Amino acid sequence: MIKLSIRKCIENEAILTKAMLLEQNGCTSYPFCTLEITHVPIDSWSMTRLGAAFPFSNLNAIVLDYTSFEDKGINGLLCGLEGNRKxxxxxxxxxxxxxESGSKLGSIVAQTAICNLYLNGNNLQCLGALELIRPIAMYAESLGREKETNALQFNNDSDHQMPEA
Known part of the structure; x- marks a missing residue:
């Protein structure tokens, strides 16, 4: 697997090119599995464009450390991650x-396959952390209830079955 890495000054045109490359999943010689863009500021348009490419890509890791896209860019990024299972x-x-980013990130993590989320050095504070954890806890609680209901239903169904002679 190839890792696509960018660590210098980046313009919207370069982001567009990278997004188009990610969208060609399966049609290129290089199966990209990781996108790393670090230490460069990215504007909200670029984040939205990258986010639009994610559903078509085969990425299993995205690293956007030190990009300073702020809360304005998070919406575009997360739109592309909705329902992502890779x-x-x-x-x-x-x-x-x-x-404000906490609740948006929490709902995405609860509905996708993301199991490693790194948010060091951000200003989420207690409110953001609570909003991040709340959707995940609610999802885990509903899974627990569903599992319990299925177990009870299975036990009731097996009690009523008559063994054949």
Missing amino acids: LLTLSLCYCSLEP
Whole structure:
């Protein structure tokens, strides 16, 4: 697997090119599995464009550390991650995220396959952390209830079955 890495000054045109390359999943010689863009500021248009490419890509890790896209860029990024079942790792360290990003990230993590979320160095504060954890806890609780209901239903069904002679 190839890792696509960008660590210098980046313009919207370069982001567009990278997004188009990610969208050609299966049609290129290089199966990209990781996208790393670090230490460059990214505007909200670029984040939205990248986010639009994620559903068509085969990425299992996205690292956007030190990109400072702030809360304005998080919406575009997360739109592309809705329902994603391939992405396992999302790293948004030192991206200047505020408490409002917590609820948006929490709902995405609860509905996708993301199991590694890195948010070091952001300004989520207690409110953002609570909003991040709430959707995940609610989802885990509903899974527990569903599992319990299925177990009870299975036990009731097996009690009523008559063994054949």
